[in-house]
Structure formats: structure tokens, C-alpha cells
Amino acid sequence: MKTIISLLAVTILAAGCATTTTQHSSQHKHWGYTGHEGPEYWGTLNPNYSTCDKGMNQSPINLTGFIDSDLSPLVLSYQSGGYESLNNGHTIQVNYRAGSKLAVTGRVYELKQFHFHSPSENHINGKSYPMEIHLVHADAEGNLAVVAVMLEEGDENETLKEIWSSMPKVAGDKSSLLPAISVEGLLPVKREYYRFNGSLTTPPCSEGVLWLVMKQPVFAAKEQIAQFMGIMHQPTNRPVQPVYARPILE
Numbered sequence: 727m728k729t730i731i732s733l734l735a736v737t738i739l740a741a742g743c744a745t746t747t748t749q750h751s752s753q754h755k756h757w758g759y760t761g762h763e764g765p766e767y768w769g770t771l772n773p774n775y776s777t778c779d780k781g782m783n784q785s786p787i788n789l790t791g792f793i794d795s796d797l798s799p800l801v802l803s804y805q806s807g808g809y810e811s812l813n814n815g816h817t818i819q820v821n822y823r824a825g826s827k828l829a830v831t832g833r834v835y836e837l838k839q840f841h842f843h844s845p846s847e848n849h850i851n852g853k854s855y856p857m858e859i860h861l862v863h864a865d866a867e868g869n870l871a872v873v874a875v876m877l878e879e880g881d882e883n884e885t886l887k888e889i890w891s892s893m894p895k896v897a898g899d900k901s902s903l904l905p906a907i908s909v910e911g912l913l914p915v916k917r918e919y920y921r922f923n924g925s926l927t928t929p930p931c932s933e934g935v936l937w938l939v940m941k942q943p944v945f946a947a948k949e950q951i952a953q954f955m956g957i958m959h960q961p962t963n964r965p966v967q968p969v970y971a972r973p974i975l976e
């Protein structure tokens with residue numbers, strides 16, 4: 727319990743990284759996606775990030791070699807709870823009001839926030855997508871579950887249009903979302919998914935995260951994908967990590 731709470735605290739600290747540029751100490755070094763702050767250095771930037779190097783259940787991965795399992799359906803009950811968007815220097819994150827739930831394998835998780843990566847972090851059968859959306863949930867004990875949705879180039883996405891219309895352009899900035907956003911508009915019609923155990927894809931790369939990757943992608947216009955890349959100025963994906971002995975269920 728204690729370690730899980732501190733894991734969450736560290737996650738929040740890491741997410742706030744870009745906003746505290748002037749206060750960096752050896753305890754809290756900046757990380758990024760390129761150069762000497764890039765993914766291959768994360769494990770040595772800070773002793774708290776050592777799992778990035780040493781972990782055996784790291785995310786993202788290339789999903790392949792699926793094991794046929796009778797996965798129980800995801801029970802998603804999401805409200806229009808996305809009340810603010812935050813540019814944390816690594817992504818655009820939409821913070822979610824309490825009350826939106828995911829139930830799977832006898833556990834109930836609450837949606838905390840969702841955010842974006844471009845290009846996708848996970849690959850499916852070797853295929854990378856132009857974007858990936860991560861819906862981050864936590865249960866009452868602080869265990870994390872991430873629902874990942876791949877995004878393909880196609881028709882304009884209405885939900886993305888609402889979020890992008892007030893996208894905070896500078897790291898550390900926030901925008902209110904009025905009316906509040908529903909993440910439902912970023913989910914595919916079919917709710918089939920792959921399941922595996924993994925980690926946070928950003929420092930401290932903590933493990934014990936349940937990953938649920940939707941099989942079906944959603945669509946967004948080429949310009950909408952370019953808009954996100956334009957704000958972040960760089961790719962925001964950690965490269966795929968070794969799967970080792972992990973089963974990937976479908």
C-alpha cells in the first residue's frame with residue numbers, strides 16, 4: 727500500500743517536471759525524449775528511475791504472439807468529466823473529475839486523466855500508429871490500469887477538435903475545458919482488447935501497471951495529428967521494450 731502511494735506521488739512529481747525547471751536538484755533531474763535526457767538515459771538520470779533500465783515488465787512493447795484467452799468485457803462507465811487540459815512539457819493531459827469508472831476482472835478503477843503520444847508507443851504486430859491515447863485509471867489501493875487507443879489518420883475527430891481548440895501551447899500552462907469533455911468520443915465502437923502487464927512509459931517507469939490496448943483504432947485528421955506534434959516540437963514516444971516472458975492475452 728505504502729509503496730503504491732509513493733509510486734503515485736512520484737508519478738505526479740514526474741508529470742510536474744517541466745513546470746519546475748528552475749528547481750531541479752540531483753533528486754529531480756529533467757527527462758525528455760531526445761539527446762542526453764532521452765529514453766536510453768532515463769535509468770541513469772536519477773536513482774529513482776533505475777526501473778527504466780532494470781525492469782523486466784517495461785512498456786511500451788510490440789504486441790504480438792497473442793494467447794487466446796477468454797478475456798472478460800471491459801465495463802466502461804465514463805461521464806463528461808474532462809475539465810482541464812495541461813501542457814506538462816511531455817504531453818497534453820486532460821484531467822478528469824471523479825466518478826468515471828472502468829471495471830475489469832473483478833476490480834474497479836477510476837479514470838484520473840488521459841493524454842497523448844505521437845507516434846504511438848505500443849506497436850501492434852509491428853505496426854506503429856501516428857498517435858496513441860492513454861486513459862490512466864487507479865483503483866482504491868492505487869493500482870494503475872491504462873486503456874490505450876491507437877489513432878489512425880482519417881476523418882476529423884470531434885472530441886480532439888474540442889480539446890485542441892484550447893490546447894495550452896507552453897509547458898506548464900493549463901486551459902479550462904467548458905463544457906467538460908467526454909473521453910467516450912476517443913474510444914472505438916468495438917471494445918475488444920489485448921491485455922498484459924507493464925509499466926509507466928515515462929520515468930520512474932514503475933511496474934505493476936495493467937495494460938488494456940484496444941484492438942480497433944479511432945481516427946483523426948492529418949492536420950489534427952500535426953497540430954499536436956507542432957505543440958510538442960518532437961516525438962513523444964518511448965521506444966518499444968523487451969517483452970521477456972510476459973504473456974499478451976487477447
Ligand SMILES: [Zn+2]
Binds near residue numbers: 841842860927
Ligand atoms: Zn502515456
